[in-house]
Structures are given as structure tokens and as C-alpha cells.
Amino acid sequence: MLFASAMQRTSFSAFKCPAARALESVGDWWSILILRDALQGLTRFDEFQKNLGVAPNILTRRLKHLTDEGLFERRLYSERPPRYEYVLTEKGRDFFPVLMALFTWGNRHLPPEEVAMRLADPATGEDRDPLLIDRVTGRAFHPEDTILVPGPGADEAVHERIAQMKAWFLGFDA
Numbered sequence: 001m002l003f004a005s006a007m008q009r010t011s012f013s014a015f016k017c018p019a020a021r022a023l024e025s026v027g028d029w030w031s032i033l034i035l036r037d038a039l040q041g042l043t044r045f046d047e048f049q050k051n052l053g054v055a056p057n058i059l060t061r062r063l064k065h066l067t068d069e070g071l072f073e074r075r076l077y078s079e080r081p082p083r084y085e086y087v088l089t090e091k092g093r094d095f096f097p098v099l100m101a102l103f104t105w106g107n108r109h110l111p112p113e114e115v116a117m118r119l120a121d122p123a124t125g126e127d128r129d130p131l132l133i134d135r136v137t138g139r140a141f142h143p144e145d146t147i148l149v150p151g152p153g154a155d156e157a158v159h160e161r162i163a164q165m166k167a168w169f170l171g172f173d174a
Contacts, residue, residue, distance in 0.1 A: 016158045025069040026095070030054055030062045032102070035071065035088075035095050043085040044077075071095065100130040 012020035026032060030052070037051050049059055063086055066072045071092035077085045100119065107115050119128040132141045147169055148162050 027065050036099055038088050039096055104130050
């Protein structure tokens, strides 16, 4: 017999890893899709709901979370009745490269006949192919030539974990 239980979401707010902390801000797949739509110009609740087909209660919770996390600013656009729009903040706009990486990765791993949307230059219509580039060196990032190093907020546990990962990367025991 199968029993259904409510899954409790783990909070990543206390994690030292910036990827885990970013996931705490973004939340879940609905939030990513809301950000996708906002980066394409949608700002109003009814626009998000129509485009995503998401239940109003779920959309309300996700918009509140994204606003509380600083990705949106909620602005009144109609007083009677009161209506709000959700405008991307700098933090919200900074999610754009993450979304482009997900989009590119998704299309790269679909059969070509299933690719329904492509990234394109708005002026020319030519395909765009995002690539993560180091701002200092101009070189592309690859797993083989990128390691983690402790940052200013690293505690002893982070230093130890990074030392273990570095030892594994270099092929010896820490």
C-alpha cells in the first residue's frame, strides 16, 4: 500500500554554497518560468497566469516569494480596484544568464525536431548560442579547468570540503 505524505521543502538559506543559496531565492520550476516570462516583458498577475496556466494560489505564493527574495518589486498600477505589477529588480534581471544557460542546455539535449523555440538576435533573427565566458580572461568555462576556492565567508568546514574536492580533482587523497 502506498501512503501519500506532504514533502517538506528543505531550506538552503544557511548553506555556504552559492548555488544552494541561489536555489533558495529562485525556489522551484514555477518561479523559473515566472522569471522567464518577466524577462520577456510580462509584469501582471493575469499575464503570468494566462501564459503559464498556473493555479492562482500557486502563482500568488511564487510571486510573493520572488518579491520577498528581492527579484521583483511590487508596484501599484491601478487604485480602483487595487492592482499590482511585478517589475524585475537588478537581482531579477541578473537571473537572465542562468535562464539562457537552462534554455540552451534544454535545446541541446532535445531531438532537433522537438525544438519549439530558439534564441535569436532581435535585429537580425539569427540564432544565438550562449556561452559562459570569464570576464577577466575572455576564456570559456569548462569543468576540467575550473575549481572552487574558499571565499571570504568560508568557515573551517568549507575549507575542508574544498580541500577534499581539490584532492579528488587532482587525483590524490586529502
